[in-house]
Amino acid sequence: MKRLVGVSNRTAAGGPKAGGLAVALWDALVDRKGLWFGWSGEVADVARRGVEIFDEEGVSFAVADLTHQEYDGYYLGYANRALWPVLHYRVDLANFDEDQYTCYRGVNRRFAKLLYQRLNPDDMVWIHDYHFFPMAQDLRDLGWRGRTGFFLHVPFPPPEIFKSIPDHKALCQGLCANDVLGFQTISDCENFKKYAISELKAVPIDDDVIDVNGRPITVRAYPIGIDAEEFERLANADEAKKAAARIEPFLNDGRALILGVDRMDYSKGIPNRFQAVGRMLDDDKHLSRNDESALQGKVAYTQIAPPSRTKVDEYAELRKQLDSLAGQINGDYGDLDWIPIRYLARSYPREQLAGLYRLARVVLVTPLHDGMNLVAKEFIAAQDPEDPGVLVLSQFAGAAAQLASGSILVNPHDIASTADAIREGLTMGLSERKRLYEIARKVVYGEDIAWWRESYLHDLDPDLASRNSA
Numbered sequence: 157m158k159r160l161v162g163v164s165n166r167t168a169a170g171g172p173k174a175g176g177l178a179v180a181l182w183d184a185l186v187d188r189k190g191l192w193f194g195w196s197g198e199v200a201d202v203a204r205r206g207v208e209i210f211d212e213e214g215v216s217f218a219v220a221d222l223t224h225q226e227y228d229g230y231y232l233g234y235a236n237r238a239l240w241p242v243l244h245y246r247v248d249l250a251n252f253d254e255d256q257y258t259c260y261r262g263v264n265r266r267f268a269k270l271l272y273q274r275l276n277p278d279d280m281v282w283i284h285d286y287h288f289f290p291m292a293q294d295l296r297d298l299g300w301r302g303r304t305g306f307f308l309h310v311p312f313p314p315p316e317i318f319k320s321i322p323d324h325k326a327l328c329q330g331l332c333a334n335d336v337l338g339f340q341t342i343s344d345c346e347n348f349k350k351y352a353i354s355e356l357k358a359v360p361i362d363d364d365v366i367d368v369n370g371r372p373i374t375v376r377a378y379p380i381g382i383d384a385e386e387f388e389r390l391a392n393a394d395e396a397k398k399a400a401a402r403i404e405p406f407l408n409d410g411r412a413l414i415l416g417v418d419r420m421d422y423s424k425g426i427p428n429r430f431q432a433v434g435r436m437l438d439d440d441k442h443l444s445r446n447d448e449s450a451l452q453g454k455v456a457y458t459q460i461a462p463p464s465r466t467k468v469d470e471y472a473e474l475r476k477q478l479d480s481l482a483g484q485i486n487g488d489y490g491d492l493d494w495i496p497i498r499y500l501a502r503s504y505p506r507e508q509l510a511g512l513y514r515l516a517r518v519v520l521v522t523p524l525h526d527g528m529n530l531v532a533k534e535f536i537a538a539q540d541p542e543d544p545g546v547l548v549l550s551q552f553a554g555a556a557a558q559l560a561s562g563s564i565l566v567n568p569h570d571i572a573s574t575a576d577a578i579r580e581g582l583t584m585g586l587s588e589r590k591r592l593y594e595i596a597r598k599v600v601y602g603e604d605i606a607w608w609r610e611s612y613l614h615d616l617d618p619d620l621a622s623r624n625s626a
């Protein structure tokens with residue numbers, strides 16, 4: 157079996173192997189005694205720019221530091237302030253800076269060199285995400301000929317949007333040095349293919365293959381999944397029950413828990429969600445709290461939103477916006493014995509999240525754009541099959557392509573309809589809740605993280621493909 161070499165900006169070295177990418181890559185690397193290459197997470201001086209190598213349970217890690225200048229230019233700058241917003245359809249928030257692009261190219265080349273020195277001709281390289289769009293090309297330039305694949309965890313927008321990046325062509329030419337290009341959804345694939353046909357003169361060979369400059373490239377959707385069984389186990393463990401017990405006093409008199417769990421990122425649509433909850437309460441303003449149908453006092457919305465990328469201005473702005481919106485809604489609709497929104501700008505252990513998902517009557521996954529969104533799948537895996545909660549899901553999450561008929565689908569820009577969808581979830585009868593849950597459960601367990609990894613590696617590894625067809 158070929159050795160697998162995973163490449164991602166952050167590796168799972170030293171930490172728990174939790175979260176989609178970490179679990180998927182870790183298991184594949186354990187299987188194949190592989191190598192995981194990426195940034196160490198450290199920002200250091202020029203003098204310390206070597207690679208640190210160590211082993212964990214048979215997997216080798218090779219990690220390199222970034223310099224302060226690289227951290228600012230490549231990571232905070234180009235990756236997070238140019239690529240991330242455009243890939244999430246937010247050209248208005250993008251900042252294009254030539255020096256940052258130069259720095260991004262420089263880090264890709266430097267990392268490619270560090271990696272190339274450690275590659276054996278028979279290895280297979282699997283590169284992850286937008287931090288390393290040009291990496292495959294940089295490896296090829298150094299003489300690398302082995303099988304190489306790329307997976308994009310975030311959306312690929314329509315060409316009209318992608319082309320707002322001044323260096324869009326160089327980025328995609330770099331991508332085309334891969335043998336397999338994986339996206340989360342068919343619509344991302346179609347966007348990329350449209351771009352490649354119009355800008356790179358790609359020629360479609362069949363549904364899943366394009367030819368670019370005489371090289372065939374497989375372009376396919378591989379929707380990422382979760383380790384559903386493991387998550388279900390977490391949701392039933394003591395730690396989960398303890399977390400549920402901590403929140404239960406706020407759910408007295410049968411108050412229903414509405415839950416949101418998101419990295420604090422403008423792509424996740426948290427302000428729209430706050431507004432939708434506000435709107436839902438506003439719709440009941442004319443009713444007294446004793447009224448049967450009034451939701452005042454009967455729901456408790458908890459939003460867990462660990463801050464991320466706090467050094468980027470747009471994220472600091474979002475923090476202020478959320479602070480203010482939560483305060484306003486609580487001020488407008490709260491009462492002596494009830495606070496509608498509990499907004500917690502901090503992170504909780506995974507085990508505890510699992511307990512909260514299980515307790516929730518409705519979970520709100522309403523991003524404005526999202527590659528997949530694993531919270532939607534974790535929520536399903538954590539449910540009690542005899543009394544499941546309801547997933548309210550944005551049509552713009554990659555997960556909607558799989559879970560549309562197992563959830564209430566919303567347009568998160570439509571605040572009034574989102575408010576109605578939350579109410580529908582809260583008042584849905586048991587049999588309908590079970591029906592939606594069963595549909596979603598089949599997808600979450602059937603197309604789990606092992607399925608994702610195997611589908612991708614089947615296309616990347618010619619040995620696997622020929623063994624399966626033999």
Ligand code: GDG
Pocket residue numbers: 175176177309310380417418419460462502503504505506509526527528529530531534554
């Ligand atoms: C990118 C793409 C794609 C959240 N809060 C806490 C916490 N989390 C965990 C969740 C989940 C993960 O973080 C978030 O995953 P998402 O999929 O929602 O989003 P991104 O981080 O933006 O990931 C995304 C993903 O890559 C995989 O391809 O689905 O579209 O944007 O697992 O549970 N975990 C802990 N404490 C928290 O407070 N421990």
